[in-house]
Amino acid sequence: MLTTLAVANYRSLRSLVMPMGSVNLVTGANGSGKSSLYRALRLLAETAQGGVVGALSREGGLGSTLWAGPEKFSKGMLAGSEPVQGTMRENAIALKLGFAADEFGYAIDLGYPEPSMSMFDFDPAIKSEVIFSGPFLRDAGKLVIRKGPSVRSRDGKAWRVVAQHLAPFESMFTQIADPERAPEVLALRETIRAWRFYDHFRSDADAPARAPQLATRTPVLSHDGRDLAAAWQTIREIGDTRALDAAVDDAFPGAHVSVVSEGARLSLRFHQPGLLRPLSSAELSDGTLRYLLWIAALHTPRPPPLMVLNEPETSLHPDLLPALGRLILNAATRSQVWVVSHASRLIATLEGSDACQPVHLEKTLSQTKIEGQGMLDEPPWHWLEER
Incomplete structure (x- = not known):
């Protein structure tokens, strides 16, 4: 560490x-140097x-x-x-x-x-x-x-x-x-x-995570989430399935995720209470897709020594941020975590843990x-x- x-x-x-x-939370006003500190860590890498x-x-x-x-x-x-x-x-x-x-x-x-x-x-x-x-x-x-x-x-x-x-x-x-x-x-x-560094997962209509992916064992989610379905199934087969399911239920009570095979390709299905059919990745809202990407990234069966998350709250509804904080704290039991954030609800959740090392940046001259x-x-x- x-x-x-x-x-x-x-x-x-x-x-x-x-x-x-264990959990390093970097906060501060716009222009205070958060991005520079993040880039410095990337240069070291x-x-x-x-x-x-x-x-x-x-x-x-x-x-x-x-x-x-x-x-x-x-x-x-x-x-x-x-x-x-x-x-x-x-x-x-x-x-x-x-x-x-x-x-x-x-x-x-x-x-x-x-x-x-x-x-x-x-x-x-x-x-x-x-x-x-x-x-x-x-x-x-x-x-x-x-x-x-x-x-x-x-x-x-x-x-x-x-x-x-x-x-x-x-x-x-x-x-x-x-x-x-x-x-x-x-x-x-x-x-x-x-x-491992994660910046901003794509969730637009043409995002790679919305398309079926090749069925290749994927213990580490790619930086753009292109292999989400494969990473999800890999966690199911060699990772912590209970924790994976619990993370979905924590953010979306009553929902669950399945992976279906389409020949040599895999697709994600999101099951929600009240719906007669599951939603495909292409149908998910930006926030839901992005949150599923974070679940897959943070439940990797191959945890890194250091995981760096740059503004993980992007495109997420504020009500999801406490669950995201719990997700990050759980990942911190397996990896050292660095988080750059502006979101008050995410910050409050992380700072509520004894493992959190808050770092608030400011500028003088x-x-x-x-x-x-x-x-x-x-x-x-x-x-x-x-x-």
Whole structure:
């Protein structure tokens, strides 16, 4: 389980260190930085897929994602007695992302490459990466260090080189898979790759979830819900059928869902009290279809170490939100959950659980902060030295 998430110089996140629990509820006004925090977590996930530099490029490049304010705020700037203005830069330009977890922690530093004759001098470069053990980075806990093109791993009290020619756009996760010389890289890579993100399920008339799907065992619902019927039947055969049925009844009292076979394809049927025939997926309202998608996603027979839900309340009737909150809390007994939400009824349900770690974001001088978090409230965190 992740215990701390740290971000520096990414959009409005000039310096943010966030404690994490079983259920992490991120709230705040529009423009407070919720989307930036969510994107920062997705960028961390991209490191294990080899796509962090490409993901930054799709956001407009490093220059578009870096913190646009001053490196430091003077007391006068904070008090409003002097204008916000740039100062002499003391540190190199860097976007930093990291987390601490029960077993291993990780941090990455991205910046610009050394000036050259290349036309790619503004392409983000990975300056450093580190894997460590313990609640935060310290010398005794460093296990694998990447500086520039070179990677070293701890060998007792000494260090040994495991790679010397990494390209600046390549993470060590994609280039090192040696279970003997660097087992931490392999273990952490597979853990991060197992993180699961769900943004907005499609529920329009042409949504993939409304059409019959191939009868293929599907322990993990796809991000767009295209395999809903197959995922539902997979849960019925190898997952928790009772919990699946209870989740439907909790949201739609007296209703149940069945899966029918149409040759090599499967279709969902929604049975409601008072109707003489079940409704197909094509006939369901947007909210009902979307809620069934959440039930399938959160009852996966292959729970991930981390499941991230971005505004799951979208298109749902407010009366469904308490049931959705209970659905999420139940999923949190099997996976660590991160939820970004605006919905007061969903927020109230989640905050009613002792497992919930609420994080309310606010902005001060355009930088995102955690409401009520003082310097002494932050989890301990250190970045890898720039030297």
